[in-house]
Amino acid sequence: MSDAQQALDPGAGRTGVDLGFRERISGWRQRAGRSEVILFLLFIAPNMMLFSVFTFWPMIYNMYLSTVRWDMISPTRQSVGTANFEYLLTQGSFHNVLLNTFYFTAGAVGGTLILGLLFALLLNQPLRGRDGVRAVVFAPTLLSGAAIAIVWIYMFDPRFGIIAQMLALSGITSPRWLNDPSWAMVAIIIVYVWKNLGITLVIYLAGLQAIPKELYEAAKIDGAGPLRTFWSVTLPMLSPITFFLFVTSLLSSFQAFDIIHVMTSGGPVESTMTLIYYVYEQGFVVFNAGRAAAAALVLFVIMFVITILQLHYSERKVHYG
Amino acid sequence: MDRRRPFNARAMSWQVVGYLAMAFIVIMMGIPLFWMLTGSLKTLGEIYTFPPVWIPNHPQWSNFSDAWNRAPFERFYLNSIITTFIGMSIELVNATLTAYALAFLRFPYKRLVFILILAALMIPSQVTILPNFLTMANLDWVNTYQGIILPGASVAFGTFLLRQYFMGLPKDVLDAAKVDGCSHLRLLWSVVIPMSKPVLVTFGLLSIVWKWNEFLWTLVITNTLDMRTLPIGIAYLFDVEGNTQWGVVMAGTIFVVAPMLVIFLLAQRYIVEGITAGATKG
Numbered sequence: 204m205s206d207a208q209q210a211l212d213p214g215a216g217r218t219g220v221d222l223g224f225r226e227r228i229s230g231w232r233q234r235a236g237r238s239e240v241i242l243f244l245l246f247i248a249p250n251m252m253l254f255s256v257f258t259f260w261p262m263i264y265n266m267y268l269s270t271v272r273w274d275m276i277s278p279t280r281q282s283v284g285t286a287n288f289e290y291l292l293t294q295g296s297f298h299n300v301l302l303n304t305f306y307f308t309a310g311a312v313g314g315t316l317i318l319g320l321l322f323a324l325l326l327n328q329p330l331r332g333r334d335g336v337r338a339v340v341f342a343p344t345l346l347s348g349a350a351i352a353i354v355w356i357y358m359f360d361p362r363f364g365i366i367a368q369m370l371a372l373s374g375i376t377s378p379r380w381l382n383d384p385s386w387a388m389v390a391i392i393i394v395y396v397w398k399n400l401g402i403t404l405v406i407y408l409a410g411l412q413a414i415p416k417e418l419y420e421a422a423k424i425d426g427a428g429p430l431r432t433f434w435s436v437t438l439p440m441l442s443p444i445t446f447f448l449f450v451t452s453l454l455s456s457f458q459a460f461d462i463i464h465v466m467t468s469g470g471p472v473e474s475t476m477t478l479i480y481y482v483y484e485q486g487f488v489v490f491n492a493g494r495a496a497a498a499a500l501v502l503f504v505i506m507f508v509i510t511i512l513q514l515h516y517s518e519r520k521v522h523y524g
Numbered sequence: 525m526d527r528r529r530p531f532n533a534r535a536m537s538w539q540v541v542g543y544l545a546m547a548f549i550v551i552m553m554g555i556p557l558f559w560m561l562t563g564s565l566k567t568l569g570e571i572y573t574f575p576p577v578w579i580p581n582h583p584q585w586s587n588f589s590d591a592w593n594r595a596p597f598e599r600f601y602l603n604s605i606i607t608t609f610i611g612m613s614i615e616l617v618n619a620t621l622t623a624y625a626l627a628f629l630r631f632p633y634k635r636l637v638f639i640l641i642l643a644a645l646m647i648p649s650q651v652t653i654l655p656n657f658l659t660m661a662n663l664d665w666v667n668t669y670q671g672i673i674l675p676g677a678s679v680a681f682g683t684f685l686l687r688q689y690f691m692g693l694p695k696d697v698l699d700a701a702k703v704d705g706c707s708h709l710r711l712l713w714s715v716v717i718p719m720s721k722p723v724l725v726t727f728g729l730l731s732i733v734w735k736w737n738e739f740l741w742t743l744v745i746t747n748t749l750d751m752r753t754l755p756i757g758i759a760y761l762f763d764v765e766g767n768t769q770w771g772v773v774m775a776g777t778i779f780v781v782a783p784m785l786v787i788f789l790l791a792q793r794y795i796v797e798g799i800t801a802g803a804t805k806g
Binding site for chain 2: 249256267342506
C-alpha cells in the first residue's frame with residue numbers, strides 16, 4: 204500500500220467500511236458447492252499471496268530482526284535478545300525522536316482538523332465561487348510531497364524567499380527556518396498542513412451536508428444565535444467525523460516521510476527526526492538493521508493501539524446508534 | 525436574497541466577510557503553486573531581488589529544457605508511467621476479484637479472510653520496508669520494476685471500498701442473471717463490472733495518484749539514476765542544482781506535478797468521492 208500520501212493515505216486504519224458478514228444474495232440457498240469454494244480461493248489468491256509475502260511475512264521477519272545486531276552486510280547476525288529495545292528505551296536520542304514525532308503529530312493533526320473545519324464551515328455557505336476555492340485547497344493533496352517540499356524550500360529561503368520578503372514588509376526578520384533547530388519542525392508542519400488540509404476539508408464538507416436541516420430550523424425557532432447553533436448542533440453532529448478524521452490523520456502523520464526527507468533529512472541537529480525517519484536512517488543510512496527493526500516495531504505498536512481504540516469506539520457507536 | 529431585502533446591512537456585511545475570507549484562503553493556499561509556476565519562468569535576477577517579482581518579465585522557457593537536460597527526465601517519466609500503470613492495474617484486478625469473492629461467493633472461512641485483510645490494513649508499508657528490502661535482495665529484485673511494484677500491489681482499502689459498492693448493486697438484476705444460468709465469471713464481467721464503473725474509476729484514480737507520488741519504498745529499492753521515478757528524480761535535480769538555479773528546479777517540479785494536476789482538473793469529482801467514501805457511510 205502506498206503512503207499518504209503521503210498523505211493521501213490509502214486508508215491505514217480506515218475502517219468506516221461496512222464489515223457486516225451477511226451474505227448478500229439470500230436466494231442462493233444451497234450450501235457452497237465445491238466449485239464455488241475453488242473459485243473463491245482462485246479469486247482471492249493473488250491478493251492473499253502478495254499480502255503473505257510483502258505484509259505478513261515481513262512483520263514476522265521484522266520481529267526477528269529486532270532481536271539481532273547486524274550491519275546488513277556481514278554474513279552473520281549476532282543474537283542480542285532485547286538489547287535493541289533496551290537501547291531505544293534508555294537512549295536520550297530516541298526519546299528525542301519520540302518527542303519530535305509527538306510535536307509533529309500534534310501540529311499536523313491539530314492544524315488539518317481545525318483549519319479543515321473552519322474552511323468547511325465557510326465553504327458550506329451559499330457563496331459564489333466556493334467550488335473553485337475548494338479546488339484550490341484540495342489540489343495539493345494530489346501532488347508529490349517531494350516536489351512541493353522543494354517549492355517550499357524555495358519559499359522558505361531566509362533571504363530571497365517569498366515568506367521572508369513578506370515578513371520584511373511587515374518589519375519582521377525572517378527566522379532561518381530549515382537551518383534553525385527551533386523553526387525547522389514548524390516549517391515542516393506548515394508544509395504538511397498545507398498539503399493535507401484538502402482531505403479534512405472535503406470530509407468535513409460532506410459531514411456538514413449530511414446534518415438534517417430540521418435541526419437548524421429547530422435551533423432557529425428556539426432563538427439560538429449562530430455561535431450557539433454551532434456549539435449545540437453542528438459540532439455534536441460532526442463528532443463521529445471528527446473522531447474518524449482525528450484517528451486517520453494521526454495514523455497518516457506517523458507515516459509522513461517525503462516532505463521531511465527532502466526539506467531537512469531529519470536535521471538540523473535531529474530536530475525533525477521523527478520515528479519513521481529514524482527507522483529509515485537506522486536501516487538505510489547507518490545500516491543498523493536491529494535498531495531499525497526495533498524502532499519499526501515501536502511505530503507499529505503505537506499505530507496498532509490507535510487503530511484498536513478506533514475500532515472499539517466505532518463498534519460501540521454502532522450498538523448505541 | 526440581497527434583492528429581496530436590500531436594506532439588510534447585517535447580512536450584506538457577513539457576505540463581504542465571507543468573500544474576503546475566501547479570497548484570503550485562495551491566496552494562502554494558492555501561493556505555493558503560483559510561486560512554482562512563475563518561478564519556473566524567472567531569470568536568476570528576478571529570483572534574487574527585492575521586492576519580489578510577481579509576473580516574470582522575460583519568461584525563461586529555457587528553464588524547462590535546462591531541467592530536462594540536467595537530469596534524465598525521460599527515464600524518470602518512463603519509470604513513473606510503467607510502475608504507476610502496471611501497479612494500478614494489478615491493484616484494480618486484485619481489488620475487484622477479492623471484493624467479488626467476498627460479496628457474492630460462499631466460502632466456509634470467509635470471516636477469517638476478512639480478518640486477514642483487516643489485519644493487512646493495519647500494517648503500514650512503512651513498517652515493513654526493511655524486511656521487504658531484504659526479501660527483494662534475496663530474490664535479486666533490487667533495482668527492478670517488479671521490485672518497485674509488487675509490495676504495493678496488494679489491496680485492502682480498495683477491496684473494502686469495492687465490496688461495499690458491489691453489495692449495494694440492485695439485487696433483482698443479479699438474481700435475474702443468476703436465474704438465467706449466468707456463471708460467476710460472466711456475472712462479474714458482464715454485469716458487476718459494467719454496473720460498478722464509477723467506483724472502479726474512483727479507486728483506479730486514487731491508486732494512480734498514490735503510486736505516482738510514492739517516495740520511501742522507491743527510494744530504498746532503486747539505486748541507479750536510470751531506475752528512479754519522478755519524485756526521487758526531482759530530489760536528485762535539486763541536489764545537483766542546489767539552492768542557486770531555482771528557475772530550473774521549479775521547472776523540474778512542474779514535470780512531476782503536471783500529470784496529477786491534469787487528472788485533478790479532469791476528475792476532481794471522482795477523487796473527492798473516493799476520499800469521502802470511507803468517512804461518511806450511512
